[in-house]
Amino acid sequence: MDSALALHRFHFAFTITFHYLFAQLSMGLALLIFVLKSMALKTGDERYNSAARFWTKIFAITFAIGVVTGIPMEFQFGTNWSSFAKFAGGVIGQTLAMEGVFAFFLESSFVGLLLYGEERLGPKLHWLASLLLFAGTWLSGFFIVATDAWMQHPVAYGGGRQGVVLESFWGLILNPWTFWMYLHNMIGTVVTAAFVMASAGAFYLLSRRQEEYGRIFVRVGVIAATIASVAMLFPTGDRQGVMIARHQPATLAAMEGLFETTRGAPVAILGQPDMNRRRLDNPLVVPRALSFLTYQQWAAEVKGLDAFPPEKQPDNVALLYYSYHIMVGLGTIFIAVTLVSAFLLWRRRLYDSRPWLWVLMLSLPFPFIANTAGWMTAELGRQPWLVYGLMRTSEGPSMRVSSGNTLFTLIGFMGMYTVLAMLFLFLTRREFEHGPDPAATLVSPGGGQASTHAGLDARGEF
Amino acid sequence: MGTLWYCLVAIMIAGYVILDGFDLGAGILHFCVGRTESQRRRVIKSIGPVWDGNEVWLLAGGGTLYFAFPALYASSFSGFYLPLMMVLWLLILRGVAIEFRNHLEGDLWRPFFDAIFTAASSLLAIFFGAALGNVVRGVPLDASGAFFLPLWTDFRTGKDVGILDWYTVLIGLLAFFTLAAHGAFWIALKTEDLLQHRARIVAKWAWGAIALLTAAATIATLQVQPLVLYNLTTHVWGWVFPDLALAGLIAMLIFLLRGDDLKAFLSSCAFIAGMLTSAVFGIYPYVLPSNTDPKLGLTIASAQTAPYGLSVALAWWIPGMILVVAYSVFIYRHFAGKVRLEEEGY
Numbered sequence: 001m002d003s004a005l006a007l008h009r010f011h012f013a014f015t016i017t018f019h020y021l022f023a024q025l026s027m028g029l030a031l032l033i034f035v036l037k038s039m040a041l042k043t044g045d046e047r048y049n050s051a052a053r054f055w056t057k058i059f060a061i062t063f064a065i066g067v068v069t070g071i072p073m074e075f076q077f078g079t080n081w082s083s084f085a086k087f088a089g090g091v092i093g094q095t096l097a098m099e100g101v102f103a104f105f106l107e108s109s110f111v112g113l114l115l116y117g118e119e120r121l122g123p124k125l126h127w128l129a130s131l132l133l134f135a136g137t138w139l140s141g142f143f144i145v146a147t148d149a150w151m152q153h154p155v156a157y158g159g160g161r162q163g164v165v166l167e168s169f170w171g172l173i174l175n176p177w178t179f180w181m182y183l184h185n186m187i188g189t190v191v192t193a194a195f196v197m198a199s200a201g202a203f204y205l206l207s208r209r210q211e212e213y214g215r216i217f218v219r220v221g222v223i224a225a226t227i228a229s230v231a232m233l234f235p236t237g238d239r240q241g242v243m244i245a246r247h248q249p250a251t252l253a254a255m256e257g258l259f260e261t262t263r264g265a266p267v268a269i270l271g272q273p274d275m276n277r278r279r280l281d282n283p284l285v286v287p288r289a290l291s292f293l294t295y296q297q298w299a300a301e302v303k304g305l306d307a308f309p310p311e312k313q314p315d316n317v318a319l320l321y322y323s324y325h326i327m328v329g330l331g332t333i334f335i336a337v338t339l340v341s342a343f344l345l346w347r348r349r350l351y352d353s354r355p356w357l358w359v360l361m362l363s364l365p366f367p368f369i370a371n372t373a374g375w376m377t378a379e380l381g382r383q384p385w386l387v388y389g390l391m392r393t394s395e396g397p398s399m400r401v402s403s404g405n406t407l408f409t410l411i412g413f414m415g416m417y418t419v420l421a422m423l424f425l426f427l428t429r430r431e432f433e434h435g436p437d438p439a440a441t442l443v444s445p446g447g448g449q450a451s452t453h454a455g456l457d458a459r460g461e462f
Numbered sequence: 463m464g465t466l467w468y469c470l471v472a473i474m475i476a477g478y479v480i481l482d483g484f485d486l487g488a489g490i491l492h493f494c495v496g497r498t499e500s501q502r503r504r505v506i507k508s509i510g511p512v513w514d515g516n517e518v519w520l521l522a523g524g525g526t527l528y529f530a531f532p533a534l535y536a537s538s539f540s541g542f543y544l545p546l547m548m549v550l551w552l553l554i555l556r557g558v559a560i561e562f563r564n565h566l567e568g569d570l571w572r573p574f575f576d577a578i579f580t581a582a583s584s585l586l587a588i589f590f591g592a593a594l595g596n597v598v599r600g601v602p603l604d605a606s607g608a609f610f611l612p613l614w615t616d617f618r619t620g621k622d623v624g625i626l627d628w629y630t631v632l633i634g635l636l637a638f639f640t641l642a643a644h645g646a647f648w649i650a651l652k653t654e655d656l657l658q659h660r661a662r663i664v665a666k667w668a669w670g671a672i673a674l675l676t677a678a679a680t681i682a683t684l685q686v687q688p689l690v691l692y693n694l695t696t697h698v699w700g701w702v703f704p705d706l707a708l709a710g711l712i713a714m715l716i717f718l719l720r721g722d723d724l725k726a727f728l729s730s731c732a733f734i735a736g737m738l739t740s741a742v743f744g745i746y747p748y749v750l751p752s753n754t755d756p757k758l759g760l761t762i763a764s765a766q767t768a769p770y771g772l773s774v775a776l777a778w779w780i781p782g783m784i785l786v787v788a789y790s791v792f793i794y795r796h797f798a799g800k801v802r803l804e805e806e807g808y
Contacts, residue, residue: 064561067514068554074521078528078539079546082608085539089532090767094775097529100522101782108518109789112511117796163532165768169777398540400610409547416551423558427565 004403005394008080011410013379015072017372018417022066022424023141024371027186028193029059030130030137032224033114037130041123051216052130053118054436055197060115061427065420067108072413074100080406084386084396090165091157091172092147099143107136138186145182146173151387152378153177153247164390177243181378184236188374190228191334192367195360197221198341200432202361205351210435215351218360222345226338232331238293244381245294248388250308251381254317255324256290258304265290265302268325273318278305314383323376330370337363463773464766467530468749470779472742474523479590479738480644480731481516485509487645489556489583490638493576495649495660499569500803502576506560507801508652512793513560517553522786526779530772533607534749534765541601541609542593545625549589556582584638591637595630598741599623599686600753607760619686621754629686636675640734643668643714647727652801658723665718665726673711676737680704683744689751690744700743707736 033055040048074096077085110133118126156171157164166172201217204210245252253259257268259278266285274281291300305313314320337359344350350357382388386396488509496502528535539546555578563575599619601609614624617631626634646665650658684691694700710733717726745751749765752758766772 060561061565064557067517068557071517071521071553072550074524075539075546075550078535079543080540082536082540085528086533086536086607089528089535090771093525093529093532093535093767094771097522097525097775098778098782100518100525101779101786104518104521105515105786105789108515109793112514112793113796116511120796159768166771166774169774398536398543398608400608401540401543402610405543409543412547412551416554420554420558423562427562430565 004401004406005397007403007406007410008397008401009393011080011406011413012076014410015069015076015413015417017375018421019066019069019073020372020375021368022062022069024189024192024368025196026059026062026066027137027141028189028191029055029062029196030134031190032193032197032220033059034130034134035220035224037127041127047212047216049123050436050438051213051220054213054431056114057431058428060111061424061431063107063111065424069417069420080398080401081386081396082398082401084391087163087391087396088151088387090159090163091154092150094166094169094172095143095147095150099140103136103140103143105136107133107140110136141186141189142178142182145185146175146178148378149175149177149181152181152382153243154387154390164387177247180236180239180243184232184240185374187228187231187236188367188371190224191232192371194221194225194228195334195363195367198225198360199362199364202357203432204435206354206357206361213436218350218357219345222338222341222350222360225334226342229331229334229338233335237328237331241293248381249303250305250313251320252294253303253305253308254314254320255377255381256302257317257321258290258302259306260304261301261307262304263291263301264288264299265294265304267293269329270325273321275318311384314380316380316383320377320380320383323373323380327370327373327377330366330373334363334367334370463769464530464762465747467526467766467772468742468746468762471523471527471530472739474519474526476735476738478516478519478523480734481519482513483641483644483734484648484727485513485516485645486583486587487641487643488649489560489579489645490587490642491580491645491649491661491664492583493580495646495657495664496576499572501657502572503564503803504653504657504801505649506563507803508649510560511797514557515790515793517557529775530767531749531762531765532767534760537603537607537609537760537765538597538601538750541611542596542625543610544613545589545593549586552582552586552589556586587638587641588634591634591640592626592630594637594738594741595633596625597750598633598683598690598745599627599629600751600759602754603750603752603758603760605758607758607764619753623753629682632675632679632682636672636679639668639671639675640730640737643672644727644730644734647714647718647723647730651723651727654800662718662721662723669715669718672733676707676711683741687744687751689748690740693744693746697743703736703740703743705736707733707740710734710736 033052036048036052036055040046040052077096110129113121113129114126114133117129121129150172153175154164155175155177156166156168158167159165197217198221201214201219201221204214205218241252244255256265257271257273257280258265259273259280264287266287267289268280269284269286271280271283271285273279288298290302292298294300294302305317341350341356341360344353344356384392384394386393488505492502492505496505524535559575559579559582563572563579566572566575596611601611602621602623603609612624614626615622617624617627619627619629643665646661646668649661650665653661694704710729710731713729714726714733717723717729747761747763748759749762750760
């Protein structure tokens with residue numbers, strides 16, 4: 001691989017992966033904060049408002065890092081991928097511009113009101129602010145997924161090798177690929193946020209403090225995580241798989257590690273792709289399952305990698321295979337963990353079951369890994385195409401930006417993001433240590449949290 | 463249709479510079495007008511709820527530029543690779559400094575974040591000015607419409623230019639003082655007492671620098687980019703743009719001396735809008751002129767996307783921007799008035 005191309009690819013992969021750690025948490029939390037605000041409004045129970053206030057603070061830290069690491073993403077289409085930007089701008093420029101106009105203004109306006117406006121807005125308008133913030137973050141997700149869906153499955157375009165032009169606005173927005181991908185992606189963010197919430201609740205219950213809020217977090221987190229984890233497999237994950245089988249058969253073969261075209265193809269649960277001998281080492285398989293899952297027939301033929309010429313196969317089969325298997329493996333574990341948790345919650349045994357609370361608390365990092373692996377599956381699976389069937393990844397970068405300059409900025413981003421990660425961990429740890437404030441406390445614009453912290457516990461109501 | 467989007471993109475960029483300009487300006491002055499913790503808290507609080515929304519104008523403007531003129535976006539973003547990456551790093555540092563300084567207790571780290579906030583804001587103002595200078599001067603585009611500029615070469619405006627030469631540095635300095643004054647008017651508008659007093663003094667000094675630099679920049683621009691004078695002589699109505707800037711500049715001083723902070727701030731908005739529209743009008747019909755061969759410059763016609771995309775986008779852009787204005791008005795009204803700290807006097 002040409003070194004400038006490899007650096008441009010790694011530049012984008014690194015910055016988007018880092019950004020999405022925060023974006024997934026803030027999109028998922030936006031929904032859960034809205035749920036907490038709705039419960040507060042419906043039940044009149046002030047604890048839900050305090051819980052929402054606490055998570056809004058976590059949201060604000062996450063959102064701030066999401067914003068500052070998100071700006072480089074929009075820039076990089078032009079800075080590092082200008083050939084692609086010029087080629088595809090006629091189509092994806094629409095969705096990216098719409099994200100700015102419809103989503104960014106909405107979320108940036110209402111995050112301030114949610115944080116600082118509770119006193120002046122009153123409960124109903126404040127609830128509305130949480131709804132609009134949720135709408136803003138999820139709209140943002142929609143336009144990005146719609147952009148990526150077009151790269152996976154280009155529709156509604158005309159033109160040729162020089163560049164594409166938009167031919168149908170609604171065709172672009174209603175791209176069939178977008179629908180399931182969007183749902184799968186957004187429910188994935190809910191899995192992350194719900195596990196974070198349940199994990200925080202388990203942390204409080206295990207350390208025997210903030211136990212009232214610990215129970216709220218565990219309850220809301222577990223219920224949301226159960227629904228979301230199941231919905232990740234069916235219908236959203238299943239429908240995605242069917243689309244990939246139909247439109248990206250080489251991708252399916254690489255994801256499954258299927259080197260040879262097979263009748264009654266198995267699903268590999270474990271095993272390492274051996275790229276030299278073109279086979280799976282140490283395989284643990286479920287016979288005929290892949291044929292059934294893909295075509296609903298146990299004996300159906302599934303095309304293996306041998307059915308595709310090398311220049312139409314994903315260029316990193318092993319990494320794609322592992323990404324896919326990590327995503328599916330973790331997804332399956334999430335379903336098991338959440339179903340057991342939901343059962344214990346129903347039997348009223350969860351709050352006292354310390355071993356299981358430990359499981360919940362330690363589950364924190366895994367949804368982030370699963371979401372990252374999911375995106376890697378989508379993007380590595382699209383290779384060697386940048387726009388599937390239309391433009392190869394090797395044709396996409398900025399031809400005038402040298403590998404030396406790309407390496408310079410890559411190193412710069414790595415240093416910068418290391419500092420951001422440390423800041424994030426430091427600040428969120430402080431918030432978790434402090435915990436939710438028991439009484440209604442309001443925060444002033446641009447700060448004041450720090451100094452209000454000190455005097456709060458004294459006027460607690462509980 | 464292309465010219466309409468040229469104007470709309472120009473409006474969004476002007477919107478960005480005017481709105482994010484005052485919080486950049488407040489950042490430039492933050493370290494020097496705010497001497498105590500309570501003063502600095504008030505400076506931050508005056509921009510706290512709005513700075514992020516202001517910065518979105520950059521993203522929305524960039525997005526609009528991308529969809530309407532993909533070839534311009536591709537060419538300029540890859541050509542200005544290094545300075546844009548530095549702008550990104552500065553935006554990251556600045557955002558983090560604003561949002562996180564108040565999360566920290568004690569006196570150790572706050573001045574550190576304050577210094578970062580001021581340094582990043584100052585450099586951003588200079589970079590944005592220099593970027594405008596580069597666009598007006600033109601860049602060495604090749605036949606495919608691509609270029610790549612190093613940060614600097616010999617600081618002259620010949621054929622082998624860098625991002626920084628004497629002309630773009632001049633425009634960068636002008637932007638620095640313009641936004642410093644803009645921020646000073648905002649601080650004066652939003653605060654009282656000593657802070658307001660200091661902001662007004664800074665604004666007076668900055669005004670002097672702006673007046674001098676504007677005169678110098680005008681002369682230099684006419685030299686560096688002959689197209690500006692050509693456009694002004696062939697389309698006489700175009701004088702409204704430089705006239706608007708001049709009126710804004712004079713009004714700024716008058717209202718500053720009268721102590722009318724709101725009108726001085728609005729005059730500063732007019733000055734910025736006048737300067738930017740003069741530049742945009744001056745290089746029309748180019749979106750990115752060439753400094754080597756005029757035929758290689760990117761024009762509206764050569765950079766725009768297909769007509770269907772441009773017309774269908776009006777259907778979402780207009781309602782979208784009406785919504786943006788609606789909640790911007792709501793937010794600014796919600797947080798209107800002088801900022802005060804709850805625990806004032808502790």
